[in-house]
Amino acid sequence: MEQQIYDSLIVGGGPIGMACGIAAKKRNLSHIIIEKGCLVNSLYNYPVNMTFFSTSEKLEIGDTPFVSHNHRPVRREALEYYRRVQTLWNLNVHLFEEVLGIKATEENGKLVYEVSTSKTTYKAYSITIATGFYDIPNLMNVEGESLPKVKHYYDDPHLYAFTDVAVIGGANSAIDAALETYRKGARVTLIIREEEINDRVKYWVKPDIENRIKEGSIQCYFESEVKQIKEKSIVIQSKGNEVEIPNDFVLAMTGYQPNFDFLSKMGISLAEDELKTPAYNAETHESNIENLFLAGVVCGGMRTNTWFIENSRVHADIIYDTLIERLK
Structure with a gap:
């Protein structure tokens, strides 16, 4: 046929x-x-x-x-x-x-x-x-990125409740992940390469993340990049200084x-x-x-x-x- x-x-x-x-x-x-x-x-x-x-x-x-x-x-x-x-x-x-x-x-x-x-x-x-x-996903190409605790896709915030979570990125996906995991009890650190939150972040969400950062509920490092991911911490370069932060999960929302x-x-x-x-x-x-x-x-x-x-x-x-x- x-x-x-x-x-x-x-x-x-x-x-x-x-x-x-x-x-x-x-x-x-x-x-x-x-x-x-x-x-x-x-x-x-x-x-x-x-x-x-x-x-x-x-x-x-x-x-x-x-x-x-x-x-x-x-x-x-x-x-x-x-x-x-x-x-x-x-x-x-x-x-x-x-x-x-x-x-x-x-x-x-x-x-x-x-x-x-x-x-x-x-x-x-x-x-x-x-x-x-x-x-x-766009990879960060840093040591430790292949560890099981590193996720390039984010689904449900419950998994991260009551843990130390580092969220990488300053656009919509990163901001959503930071806010949702924070509201489920995660201790969230936001790491952003730029000097401010991305202008394309949804306008009804942007004031929320800015206020959470301002009040200290979410720790944020601007002008910062990940240098190494370890089993129990993450090392970043922030404005010329190396900072090591306790960490259980990394949500790499890098696009x-x-x-x-x-x-x-x-x-x-x-x-x-x-x-x-x-x-x-x-x-x-x-x-x-x-x-x-x-x-x-x-x-x-x-x-x-x-x-x-x-x-x-x-x-x-x-x-x-x-x-x-x-x-x-």
Whole structure:
């Protein structure tokens, strides 16, 4: 039996990958979405108490209303919403399957991609990569970072109750972790490279952390960096002085990055500077490879604060408006 050739194979089953599947379906283009984890895997791995910065309508895809109990939805509501979107649109999603490689071939005079995964092989006339950036943490590259007490992902504050916790970072994820663990009884030390709390911290949270620091409930070291992590302490360099602090857990909320090795393996060119921005045409979102497109956060390279769900949902329509013309 001849193998089906999909009009579009989408790598990544997050909100933007789903939006791409919906855009393909609206244009009667056949599609398949390959996701190496669960549906909206990155959102699933967010902290259990996370509140989105965006309001619910800015997270909507597929003309499906997102009704939240609060002005801004929480993780649990987002997971329920995107499950409902999947149910309504019946997207062709294959979960817990990882894309391993692609190979360009030709059939009947047309460019066809052969995509190998951890389970099988597919064929498609085009590829859209919507893999986000949450899979790979930015490492501090210090001695002791591999100790079991060091976490680059934060989930539930209860684990840290009544322990000495060092939280590294000054952006939203670090501030949320510091406040939540403090309120569960942890003795929290916040270590921030910059001289102040990041301006992008949620405006309703920023006064809270500033007041906790001011009153001494949370100890904070500004203009500081971790130098070494030991079994029972952490050593930092703070404004020219070395300080050793008692410690049970380190929450390294130092940010995350796209899977650049995967992009390179796919043949996508990356900028040679520290931002590693992938090459793509802003008008079509096509990469340097014919009929291989980029959507969502992955477009920003190391600028992971450039694209969000709310401002990259439009990538799907841009890509599939381009494809519908090419695949006629």
